[in-house]
Every structure is written in C-alpha cells, then in structure tokens.
Amino acid sequence: xxxxxLLSYLTLAALVLLCLEIPLGxxxxxxxxxxxxxxxxxxAESVSAYASLSISAGREAQDLPARAAHCAERIGGKVLIVDxxxxxxxxxxxxxxxxEGDLATWPGIAAALRGTATADVRTSTIGGVQYLAVATPVVxxxxxxxxxxxxxxxxxxxxxxxxxxxxxxxGGLAALTAVAALGFVIARWTGRPIRELERATHELAVGGAAxxxxxxxxxxxxxxxxxxxxxxxxxLEHLLASQRAFAGEASHQxxxxxxxxxxxxxxxxxxxxxxxxxxxxxxxxxxxRLARMVEGLLAMARLDESAAERETVDLGRVCAExxxxxxxxxxxxxxxxxxxxxxxGEVLALPxxxxxxxxNLLSNALRxxxxxxxxxxxxxxxxxxxxxxxxxxxxxxxxxxxxVMDEGPGMTEEQRRRAFDRFWRAPDAPKGGTGLGLALxxxxxxxxxxxxxxxxxxxxxxxAVIRLPAVPARPGVNGIPAQRPRGRLQTMTPGPx
Numbered sequence: 001x002x003x004x005x006l007l008s009y010l011t012l013a014a015l016v017l018l019c020l021e022i023p024l025g026x027x028x029x030x031x032x033x034x035x036x037x038x039x040x041x042x043x044a045e046s047v048s049a050y051a052s053l054s055i056s057a058g059r060e061a062q063d064l065p066a067r068a069a070h071c072a073e074r075i076g077g078k079v080l081i082v083d084x085x086x087x088x089x090x091x092x093x094x095x096x097x098x099x100e101g102d103l104a105t106w107p108g109i110a111a112a113l114r115g116t117a118t119a120d121v122r123t124s125t126i127g128g129v130q131y132l133a134v135a136t137p138v139v140x141x142x143x144x145x146x147x148x149x150x151x152x153x154x155x156x157x158x159x160x161x162x163x164x165x166x167x168x169x170x171g172g173l174a175a176l177t178a179v180a181a182l183g184f185v186i187a188r189w190t191g192r193p194i195r196e197l198e199r200a201t202h203e204l205a206v207g208g209a210a211x212x213x214x215x216x217x218x219x220x221x222x223x224x225x226x227x228x229x230x231x232x233x234x235x236l237e238h239l240l241a242s243q244r245a246f247a248g249e250a251s252h253q254x255x256x257x258x259x260x261x262x263x264x265x266x267x268x269x270x271x272x273x274x275x276x277x278x279x280x281x282x283x284x285x286x287x288x289r290l291a292r293m294v295e296g297l298l299a300m301a302r303l304d305e306s307a308a309e310r311e312t313v314d315l316g317r318v319c320a321e322x323x324x325x326x327x328x329x330x331x332x333x334x335x336x337x338x339x340x341x342x343x344x345g346e347v348l349a350l351p352x353x354x355x356x357x358x359x360n361l362l363s364n365a366l367r368x369x370x371x372x373x374x375x376x377x378x379x380x381x382x383x384x385x386x387x388x389x390x391x392x393x394x395x396x397x398x399x400x401x402x403x404v405m406d407e408g409p410g411m412t413e414e415q416r417r418r419a420f421d422r423f424w425r426a427p428d429a430p431k432g433g434t435g436l437g438l439a440l441x442x443x444x445x446x447x448x449x450x451x452x453x454x455x456x457x458x459x460x461x462x463x464a465v466i467r468l469p470a471v472p473a474r475p476g477v478n479g480i481p482a483q484r485p486r487g488r489l490q491t492m493t494p495g496p497x
Contacts, residue, residue: 002187002191037132041136044134047068047071055083055089082103082149085104112137118136204236212230318355322358326366335371337375369408405457407460408461
C-alpha cells in the first residue's frame with residue numbers, strides 16, 4: 001500500500017510539474033530570443049546614429065572602421081556599414097571582392113537602403129554557426145546616407161535557453177524528491193492502521209488471540225474498518241470459544257452417564273430373558289458406539305484448543321509400537337497385519353498425532369477387512385522433486401508418505417471425497433462406527449503440516465495415505481550425514497489364516 005500511495009503522489013506531482021515547466025520553458029525561450037533581437041536592433045540604431053554623424057562630418061574613413069570593430073568585439077558578432085550606393089564603408093571582418101560587390105543586393109541591406117529597418121528572424125547557418133541578422137538605415141534628417149547590418153551568433157541564445165531548461169529539470173527533480181520524501185511519510189502514516197489490521201488478521205487466521213486494533217489513527221474509512229474488524233474478531237472469538245467449550249464440556253459430561261448406563265445394562269444381563277438378550281447386546285453396542293463418538297468429539301475439542309508446536313517424531317518406532325499394540329486384536333479377527341517400508345527416520349508432527357492417526361486408520365481397516373486378508377502399514381520417503389498430490393510443506397523439502405492399506409470393499413470416488421466429513425458413514429459401512437475417525441485424522445494431519453488422501457488400493461480395498469514433512473538427516477562424523485538402516489522394518493505378522 002505504501003508503494004502505491006507513493007507512486008500516486010509522484011505521478012500527480014510529475015504531471016503538475018510537466019504542465020507548469022514545459023510552458024514556462026517555451027515562454028522563456030521565446031522571451032530570450034525576442035530580447036536578443038531587441039538588443040541587436042538597439043545596437044544597430046546606435047551604430048547608425050554614430051555613422052550618420054561621422055558621414056555628415058566627413059570622417060567616415062577615420063571613425064567608422066574603429067567603431068565597427070569595437071562594436072563587433074563587444075557583442076561578439078559582425079558589423080557592416082555601407083553608403084547610400086551600397087559600397088562598403090567599414091567592416092569588422094574582412095570580405096572578399098565578390099562579397100563587397102554584392103553588398104547592395106543582400107536582402108537586409110537592400111531594404112535598409114530603401115529606408116526600411118529589418119530584423120531577419122530566420123536564422124541562417126554559416127560555417128555550422130547560426131546567425132541572427134539585423135539591418136537599419138543610416139539617415140540624416142530625410143537624407144539616406146547608407147545602412148548598418150549587424151549579425152549575432154545564436155549560440156549564446158541557445159546556451160541560455162539550454163541552461164534554463166536544465167535549471168527547470170533540476171528544479172523538477174528536486175521537487176519530485178521532496179514530494180517523494182513527504183509522500184513516503186504520509187503513505188507510512190496512512191498505511192500504519194492497514195498494517196496493524198493486516199497483522200491482527202494474520203494472527204487471527206493462524207489461530208492466535210483476536211487482539212483489538214487501535215481505531216484512533218488514520219482516515220475515517222480506516223477507523224471504521226478497524227472498528228468493524230474488532231467487532232468481527234470479538235464475535236468470531238466468542239463463537240469459537242463457545243463451540244470449543246460446548247464440545248469439551250458436553251463430551252466430559254457425557255462420559256460419566258455413559259459409563260453408568262453401560263454398567264446398569266451389564267447388571268441387567270442376568271435378569272433378562274434369553275429371547276431378549278439380543279436387544280441387550282444391541283443396546284450395549286450402541287452405548288459403546290456413543291462412547292467412541294464422545295471420545296472423538298473430545299479429541300477434536302482438545303485439538304482445537306491446543307496450540308502445540310510440531311516436534312520430531314521417530315516414525316519407525318511409532319509404527320513398530322502401534323504394530324505390536326494392534327497385533328493381538330488383528331490375530332483374534334484372523335487378519336494379517338504387515339509392517340514394511342523403506343523409511344526409518346523422523347518426521348514433524350504434533351505430539352501424539354501419529355499414534356492417533358494410526359489408531360484410527362487401523363481401527364477402520366480392521367472393521368472392513370475380511371478374515372484371511374492383509375492390512376499393511378508402509379512408510380515411504382520421497383525426494384523434493386517427486387509430486388504425488390498438493391504440496392503443503394516448505395518448498396524443496398523432503399516428505400514421507402505413510403500408507404495404511406486394506407483388502408476390504410473399498411470406496412467409490414464420491415465416497416472417498418465425502419469420507420472426511422464429520423459423522424458421515426458409507427451406506428454399506430459395518431455397524432459400530434461414529435463417522436469421526438477420518439475427520440480427526442485429517443485434522444491431525446493438517447495441524448502437523450501434512451495432508452491425507454484416500455486412494456484405491458492396488459489389490460482392492462482402500463489405501464489411506466498420510467503425508468508428513470520429513471526431518472533432514474543429522475550430520476554424522478566429519479560432516480557426513482548419518483544414515484539409518486533402510487529396507488523392511490518388520491515382516492508380516494504370522495496371524496491365523
């Protein structure tokens with residue numbers, strides 16, 4: 001904004017200077033030219049009066065050559081004096097015989113011999129130098145005694161005009177410099193409230209506190225905008241705080257009644273008839289589902305409230321731990337759990353995010369995987385030049401893709417697009433899900449600086465791909481990067497087929 005305001009000030013000042021200085025320069029040039037012509041006429045009349053007196057006294061041969069030479073030296077031009085017949089009486093410079101014979105035919109001298117004073121404003125070039133010629137008659141009373149012709153080089157006029165144009169240009173440049181300095185101060189003053197608004201908006205956008213901006217500085221429009229922003233930010237902060245408080249408090253308050261409800265239902269099992277045991281089991285299942293939903297809402301509320309910084313996470317260690325934790329449950333369902341991959345390094349993520357992501361993805365995979373199938377966890381490292389989907393991390397950084405693939409029924413393209421919506425479940429999804437697992441996975445991935453996408457697995461089923469920024473390898477001995485073992489992290493779990 002400062003640059004644009006400064007550019008507008010300079011453009012306006014330049015237009016004003018051009019509109020003023022160009023006419024002023026032309027007016028001065030014309031005035032300087034007229035002044036030189038008038039000076040030449042005055043000098044010619046002075047020499048004419050002196051020549052008239054000398055001719056009347058019969059001393060033209062003695063007085064006029066010295067007078068012509070003195071006048072030419074003073075004005076820096078040339079002086080010619082002729083009698084009434086056009087014969088040369090005196091000259092400030094030597095002439096050829098042909099020039100002396102043709103003096104009566106020269107336009108200015110011929111007109112002066114007829115009694116007409118002339119000023120030849122059309123400059124003629126002689127030897128590469130422009131001259132201005134002025135001729136006036138020499139009269140004594142009514143008697144024509146001759147003519148005087150004075151020529152002046154216009155170089156002096158041109159130099160003066162160029163000097164004035166240079167002064168005008170320097171003055172314009174100085175004025176533009178002053179306007180630039182003053183305009184910069186005004187632009188900074190005008191843009192300060194806008195910059196404060198930008199800073200406050202950025203802090204609000206990245207999840208910071210809605211700091212009110214001052215509304216006492218700047219133009220009225222900016223003050224009005226600042227007041228509107230303060231009201232909007234305060235309202236938005238209140239709404240977000242209310243939403244987080246409701247989700248957190250409701251989740252906390254629901255956990256205890258749900259636990260008590262499940263306990264009472266379990267206590268009723270001995271008193272329920274056999275034909276009603278199915279309804280009791282269904283009620284317990286729905287209670288468990290509601291409890292998981294509450295846990296998901298509580299996790300999202302904690303994620304919204306936290307502003308934790310990303311930290312380095314040993315991806316290989318986390319994958320191995322979650323593999324060991326989930327292996328017994330997979331064995332009970334007759335599903336093989338495989339852990340493979342070519343990456344055993346560190347990634348950047350929120351504390352505990354990778355664990356929650358794997359738990360949700362493995363839970364979903366186990367729910368849809370048929371007995372005897374395989375669910376694989378496969379971390380893969382990619383170079384900065386590879387592009388699989390939208391790059392959210394820093395330009396040129398390496399990143400890791402964590403694949404969790406199952407061999408279940410999979411999803412259609414439309415279902416994969418909607419899978420991250422809260423509480424959305426596929427029409428043919430198994431019972432027991434809450435529709436919050438993938439939404440929580442997406443939130444955790446984005447908060448960790450990564451992304452998540454669902455693809456069709458190579459052998460059917462679903463391939464959930466989590467992308468996280470990789471941590472560069474630490475330098476080893478003598479500056480050589482330390483390499484960690486690569487290859488398969490762990491073979492398939494020998495679960496029952």
